[in-house]
Amino acid sequence: MSRRVDAPVRVFFPARAKETPGPGCSRITAIGWRGRTLAVRECLDEWRETGRWWAGEGEKHFVRVVTDLGIYELGYEFATGEWRVYRIFD
Template sequence: MKSAIAVKCDQRGWPVAIRWRSRLAPVRVLDAWEDVGAWWAGEGEKVFFRVELRSGPLMELYRDTATGGWQVYRVYD
């Protein structure tokens, strides 16, 4: 699952809230890591975050460092 998402960040650029199901939902970062992506296919570096919504699912998000755009990578039920 990859879909664009609006993310509110702190001073470090880490997510503190996301726009989820038409509302701003606070998140807690559980883990963060960098990935170079499929460089052979022209993908750039991404910064991934595993986050927990206060009243929702566990998710993985990433920020594309080239564009600054955010995507939902995975949602855990």
């Protein structure tokens, strides 16, 4: 079961890595969500979507990660440079 969310999230990388998405979402070490820092234990999947170009949406990079509190689906919006939580799985 999952619930849809669309909210900003902070994504942490190793100190030497850039905070940009790309192949190898296993570089993500933690996410900051609702006042907590959740360690990322595993990267399950990652993909890119072009978005609804006819509605002005740009390309997004998605990752699905396992944390201490569940599975989170995150998306990086290239147009804004922002990470967002899109779905949380129980």
